[in-house]
Amino acid sequence: AQSVTQLGSHVSVSEGALVLLRCNYSSSVPPYLFWYVQYPNQGLQLLLKYTTGATLVKGINGFEAEFKKSETSFHLTKPSAHMSDAAEYFCAVKPSPGGYQKVTFGTGTKLQVIP
Amino acid sequence: NAGVTQTPKFRILKIGQSMTLQCTQDMNHNYMYWYRQDPGMGLKLIYYSVGAGITDKGEVPNGYNVSRSTTEDFPLRLELAAPSQTSVYFCASRQREGEETQYFGPGTRLLVL
Numbered sequence: 001a002q003s004v005t006q007l008g009s010h011v012s013v014s015e016g017a018l019v020l021l022r023c024n025y026s027s028s029v030p031p032y033l034f035w036y037v038q039y040p041n042q043g044l045q046l047l048l049k050y051t052t053g054a055t056l057v058k059g060i061n062g063f064e065a066e067f068k069k070s071e072t073s074f075h076l077t078k079p080s081a082h083m084s085d086a087a088e089y090f091c092a093v094k095p096s097p098g099g100y101q102k103v104t105f106g107t108g109t110k111l112q113v114i115p
Numbered sequence: 116n117a118g119v120t121q122t123p124k125f126r127i128l129k130i131g132q133s134m135t136l137q138c139t140q141d142m143n144h145n146y147m148y149w150y151r152q153d154p155g156m157g158l159k160l161i162y163y164s165v166g167a168g169i170t171d172k173g174e175v176p177n178g179y180n181v182s183r184s185t186t187e188d189f190p191l192r193l194e195l196a197a198p199s200q201t202s203v204y205f206c207a208s209r210q211r212e213g214e215e216t217q218y219f220g221p222g223t224r225l226l227v228l
Contacts, residue, residue, distance in 0.1 A: 043220050044158075044219045
């Protein structure tokens with residue numbers, strides 16, 4: 001079984017400030033990990049993913065996340081928030097590769113960027 | 116490429132009515148998925164398909180049916196609409212085994228009254 005916990009359903013940051021969105025997962029096997037972003041009235045879009053290799057993963061729009069196995073975490077960061085980053089962010093986990101293992105999504109974190 | 120398209124964008128149904136949510140992808144992806152999104156609940160998998168003619172249940176399949184007669188299309192059928200099916204429905208596709216990115220459609224907002 002696998003699960004994802006996103007700490008904080010709403011996060012507010014000032015424009016230019018650090019963005020930190022927290023994600024912890026549980027998985028009985030090595031996981032694949034994802035961050036998706038959802039802008040208002042749109043579908044989800046992949047920001048970044050960790051499958052194998054380097055634990056620090058860079059994504060689109062200046063976001064990055066680090067896979068920390070010892071902490072079972074995959075927190076999303078961006079050094080400087082922009083107004084266009086306001087959206088809902090979903091962390092997701094999938095068991096080890098193979099076939100049609102399903103992806104489990106977290107409940108989402110809404111990011112508000114204050115001018 | 117249009118990617119993943121969904122119709123309609125919005126629909127109001129009366130309790131007991133039926134409808135089909137359409138999903139089409141033009142990327143020749145093997146895998147397709149239907150999710151529902153409820154406020155504060157994330158996305159829940161309803162049904163998925165690994166190729167034409169092959170479908171399987173996800174976490175919350177009750178009240179829904181699917182078919183996959185072609186690679187491109189993956190319609191979701193609601194037979195007897197209930198208020199609990201009020202939600203936003205997303206279709207997604209994934210290329211193949213080993214390619215993990217899912218591509219999502221813009222969603223269908225359904226209100227059952």
